[in-house]
Amino acid sequence: MESVVAALWNSLELGVLLFLIAVGLNIIFGVLNIINFAHGALYMLGAYAAFTLTGLLGLPFWIALIAGPLLVAVLAAVVERVMLHNIYDRPITDTLLLTFALLLIIDEAVKWVWGTGIHIVEPPEILAGTFSLLGTQQSVYSLFVLAVGIVVGGGLWLFFTRTLAGKVMRAAASDRKMSRLVGINVPLVFTAVFALGAGIAALGGVIAAPIRAISPGMGSNIIVESFIVVVIGGLGSFPGAFLGAIVLGAIHGFGSRFLPELNIVLPFIGMAVVLLLKPQGLMGRSAI
Amino acid sequence: MNSWKLLAGAVLAALLVALWFLPSWSPYFYIFVATEILILGLFAAGFNLVFGYTGMLSLGHAAFFGFGAYVVAMLALHLEAPLLPALAAAVIGSGLLALVIGFFCVRLTEVYFTMLTLAFGMMVFSIAQQWRSVTNGSDGITGFPVSELGLGLGLTLGNPAVFYQVTLSVVVLAAAVLYIITLSPFGLVLKAMAENPERVAFTGIPVRRYRLYSFVLSGMFCGLAGGLFAPFTRVASPEMLHWSQSAEPVLMAILGGSATFLGPFIGSAIFVLLETWITSFTERWMLFLGIVLALMVIFLRRGLFGTAVDFVLARARRRDHAA
Numbered sequence: 001m002e003s004v005v006a007a008l009w010n011s012l013e014l015g016v017l018l019f020l021i022a023v024g025l026n027i028i029f030g031v032l033n034i035i036n037f038a039h040g041a042l043y044m045l046g047a048y049a050a051f052t053l054t055g056l057l058g059l060p061f062w063i064a065l066i067a068g069p070l071l072v073a074v075l076a077a078v079v080e081r082v083m084l085h086n087i088y089d090r091p092i093t094d095t096l097l098l099t100f101a102l103l104l105i106i107d108e109a110v111k112w113v114w115g116t117g118i119h120i121v122e123p124p125e126i127l128a129g130t131f132s133l134l135g136t137q138q139s140v141y142s143l144f145v146l147a148v149g150i151v152v153g154g155g156l157w158l159f160f161t162r163t164l165a166g167k168v169m170r171a172a173a174s175d176r177k178m179s180r181l182v183g184i185n186v187p188l189v190f191t192a193v194f195a196l197g198a199g200i201a202a203l204g205g206v207i208a209a210p211i212r213a214i215s216p217g218m219g220s221n222i223i224v225e226s227f228i229v230v231v232i233g234g235l236g237s238f239p240g241a242f243l244g245a246i247v248l249g250a251i252h253g254f255g256s257r258f259l260p261e262l263n264i265v266l267p268f269i270g271m272a273v274v275l276l277l278k279p280q281g282l283m284g285r286s287a288i
Numbered sequence: 289m290n291s292w293k294l295l296a297g298a299v300l301a302a303l304l305v306a307l308w309f310l311p312s313w314s315p316y317f318y319i320f321v322a323t324e325i326l327i328l329g330l331f332a333a334g335f336n337l338v339f340g341y342t343g344m345l346s347l348g349h350a351a352f353f354g355f356g357a358y359v360v361a362m363l364a365l366h367l368e369a370p371l372l373p374a375l376a377a378a379v380i381g382s383g384l385l386a387l388v389i390g391f392f393c394v395r396l397t398e399v400y401f402t403m404l405t406l407a408f409g410m411m412v413f414s415i416a417q418q419w420r421s422v423t424n425g426s427d428g429i430t431g432f433p434v435s436e437l438g439l440g441l442g443l444t445l446g447n448p449a450v451f452y453q454v455t456l457s458v459v460v461l462a463a464a465v466l467y468i469i470t471l472s473p474f475g476l477v478l479k480a481m482a483e484n485p486e487r488v489a490f491t492g493i494p495v496r497r498y499r500l501y502s503f504v505l506s507g508m509f510c511g512l513a514g515g516l517f518a519p520f521t522r523v524a525s526p527e528m529l530h531w532s533q534s535a536e537p538v539l540m541a542i543l544g545g546s547a548t549f550l551g552p553f554i555g556s557a558i559f560v561l562l563e564t565w566i567t568s569f570t571e572r573w574m575l576f577l578g579i580v581l582a583l584m585v586i587f588l589r590r591g592l593f594g595t596a597v598d599f600v601l602a603r604a605r606r607r608d609h610a611a
Contacts, residue, residue: 035399086586092399093345097542098585100535104578112572220532224410231403264414271407276392279400 002135007257009133013142015249016149020204021222022229023156023241024197030236031173031193032088034095040223041106042198045072046205047214048110051119061124061210068206069199076198080191088190103219111216123210141210148207152200153242160238169193173236228271234281243282292604307456311449323452325553325560326459327516332540332552333466334509339538340546341470342502343482345402347534348389348409352382352507354529355412356514361429361524370438371445375458375515382511383504385412390503394496397485406531413529428525429518445519455516462512467549469505478502510537539577542584545594554593 025039049068053059059067079102087094122128127141160166172179172189180186212218225248230236233244251270255263274281311319335349356378363369363377389408396404416423423429437443437454445451469475477498481488489495518524527533536559537552544555562580566573588595 035402083582083586090589093402094585094589096345096399096402097538098582100538101578101582101585104574104581108572108575108578112575224406224531227403227406231400231407235399261418264418265411268407268411268414272392272404272411275396275400275404275407279396 003257005134006136006138007253009136009138009142009253010256011246011249011253013145013249014252015246016145017204017208018222018225018229018248019149019242019245020152020207021201021226022233022245023153023238024200025226025230026233026236026238026241027156027169027200028194028197029230030238031169032084032190033092034084034088034099035092035235036194036197037096037099037223038102038106039099039197039201039226040219040221041103041110042072042076042219043201043205043208043222044110044214044216044219045075045106046202047121047209047212047218048114048119048205049202050206050209051114051121051214054121055119061121064209065203065206069202072202072205073195073199077191077195080194084194085187085190103223107216107219110219114216116216119214121209121214145207145211148203152203156200156238165192225267228267230281231271232274232282234283237281237283240281240283247282292600304456304460308453311452316448319448319452321560321564323448323455323520325557326452326455327513327520328536328540328560329553329556330459330462330516331510331513332537332544332556333463333549334506334513335537336541336546336552337466337470337478337506337509338502339541340548340551341475341478341482342499343485344394344397344499344503345538346393346405346503346506347402347531347538348393348405348407348412349506349510349537350529350531350533351389351409351412352386352510353514353517353533354416354524354526355385356382356511357518357524357528358416358423358429358514359511360515361432361518364434364519365429365432368433368435370436371434371454371519372438375512378511378515379508382514383508385511386504386507387500390500390507394499394503406534409529409531409534413526413531416526416529423526426526428523428527430523432518432522434519434522451520455520458512458516462509463553466509470549474498474501539581542581542591545591545597547590548594548597551591551593555591558592 021039021043024042025036028034028036028039046068049071050061050064053064053067054061083098083102084095087098123141127139127144129140130137131140131143132138160170168179168184169189169192171182172184172186172193176186179189208218229244229248230241231244232247233240233242247270248267251266252263255266259266307322310322314322331349331353334352335346338344338346338349359378359381360371360374363374369377389405393401393404393408417426419425434445434451437445443450443454445454470478477488477493481495481498485495488498514528517528540555540559541552542555543558544553545551559577562576563573566576570576584591590598
C-alpha cells in the first residue's frame with residue numbers, strides 16, 4: 001500500500017514537471033506548426049537562470065521563479081525574430097532541423113558559460129521539510145510542484161478561453177490566412193506564442209532546479225521525454241499535454257518501482273503503441 | 289551536357305586514385321581522418337536514401353549504425369570472425385532490424401514518422417544500455433581482435449593504412465551499389481514519392497511497401513558503415529545508438545546537399561575536417577556546427593555541393609540554349 005502511494009505521488013510530481021515542458025511544446029506546435037527541438041534547452045536555461053540568480057547572485061528563490069522565465073522568454077522572442085520567422089512556410093523537417101541547430105548552440109553556450117559540472121539549487125526554507133502522507137514521507141517541495149502545475153494549467157486555460165490575447169492566439173492557430181485578413185498581426189502573435197511557450201518551459205526548469213541536478217545534459221534528456229508526452233497526449237493539444245504528462249509520469253513512477261529492469265524501455269513502448277494505434281494521440285489534435 | 293558528365297567522371301576517378309595512394313605520402317593522422325570521412329560518408333549516404341530520396345526524416349538511424357557495430361564487435365570478440373563475413377552479418381542483421389522497425393514506422397508520415405523512428409531508436413539504445421550480460425552495458429564492447437579480412441588475403445588490418453584501403457574499397461563498392469539503386473526505376477519511384485506520394489499512389493504503386501524497401505536498404509548500408517566503424521575505433525558502445533548520433537548523418541546530408549548522391553559524402557568530409565580543424569584550437573565545435581547548420585537551413589537549403597551542381601547545370605543549360 002505504502003509503495004503504491006509513494007509511486008503515485010512520484011508519478012504526479014514528475015507528471016507536473018513534464019506537463020510544464022510539454023504544454024509549451026504543444027502551444028508552439030499548435031500555433032506555429034513547428035516541433036521545437038530546442039524546447040528542452042530552454043527548460044535547461046531556466047534551471048541555469050535559477051542557479052545564477054540564487055546561487056551566484058544570492059537572490060531569493062522567489063525572485064528567480066519570476067525573473068528566470070521572463071529572461072528566457074525575452075531571449076526566445078529574439079530567437080524567433082532572428083531565426084525562426086524565416087522558415088514558417090517550409091516543410092516541417094526544415095523547422096525540426098533549425099530548432100535542432102538552436103539546441104546545439106544553446107547546449108554549447110551553456111557549457112561555455114557555466115562549465116560541464118553539476119550545479120545545485122537549494123529550495124527555499126519554507127519548502128524544505130517533509131510531511132507524512134498515508135504512511136509515506138513526502139517532501140513539502142513536491143506539494144509546491146503540484147501547486148505550480150495547477151496554477152499554470154488553470155491559468156493557461158483561463159488565458160486561452162477568457163482573454164482576447166488567448167483567443168487571438170487560437171485564431172492564428174486555426175487559420176493563419178483568415179486571421180491576417182481580419183487584421184491580426186500574425187508575426188507578432190507568433191513571437192508572443194514562442195516566448196510564452198519558452199517561458200513556461202523555463203518555469204519548469206526553475207521548479208526542477210532544486211530537485212534535479214543541473215547539468216548540460218538535462219535539456220536533451222527532457223526533450224525526448226516531452227516528445228513522448230506530446231505524442232501520447234496528442235501533438236498540439238492542450239489537454240493532451242496534461243494527459244500525456246500524467247501517463248508518462250505514471251509509467252516512470254510505477255515502472256521504476258515495480259518493473260525496474262524494463263523501466264527505461266517502457267516509455268518508448270508506450271509512445272510507439274500510441275503512435276501505431278492512434279497517431280494523432282489520445283486527445284487528438286485541437287487548436288490548442 | 290555530356291562533356292560535363294565526362295569531366296565529373298574524370299574528376300571522381302582522379303580523386304579515387306589519389307585517395308588510394310593517400311597512405312604513401314600522408315601522415316597517419318590524415319589516414320585516420322580519411323577513414324572516418326569514408327565511413328561516416330557511407331552512413332550519411334545510406335541514411336539519405338530515406339531522407340533525401342524518399343523524403344522521410346528518420347531520427348532512428350543510429351540504431352542500424354550501432355547495431356552493425358555491435359555485430360562486428362561481438363563476432364570478433366566471441367568467434368574471432370574475419371572482417372568480411374562479419375560485415376556481411378552486420379548488413380543482414382541491420383537489414384532485419386530495419387525490416388522490423390520499418391514495418392511499423394512506414395505506416396506513419398511526416399512528423400509522426402520522425403517521432404516513431406526516434407522512439408524505436410531509443411528503445412534499441414535502452415536495450416543495449418540495460419542488457420549488461422550481452423552488451424556489457426554502457427562500457428560497450430572493447431578488446432576484440434581486428435586481425436584478418438577473410439578471403440584468404442593475408443592483410444593485417446591492425447595497420448591503419450591497410451584498414452584505410454580496405455575501408456576505401458568497401459565504401460566505394462557500397463556507394464556504387466547505392467548509386468545504381470538510386471538510378472534504377474526503383475530509385476525513381478522513391479524520388480517521385482518524395483515529391484508527391486499521392487500522385488505516385490494513383491499510378492498503382494504501393495507507396496507504403498516502397499517506403500519499407502527504402503527503409504530496409506537504407507538500414508543495411510548504415511549497418512555496413514557501423515560495421516566498419518567498430519574495428520576502426522575498436523569499440524561498440526551504446527552512444528553509437530543514441531538519437532544524437534542519428535543527427536550526425538542528417539547534418540552531413542544537409543551540409544553537402546541531400547538532393548544529390550555525392551552530397552552526403554562531401555558533407556561528411558566537410559563535417560569531419562571542420563571538426564578536426566576547429567577542435568584543434570577550441571572545444572566549442574558544436575556551437576560552430578549549430579550556427580553553420582542554422583545558416584544552411586535558412587539560406588542554403590540545397591547544401592554546398594547541391595548548390596554548386598545547380599550552378600554548373602544552370603550555366604550548361606544556358607550555353608546549350610545559346611548554341
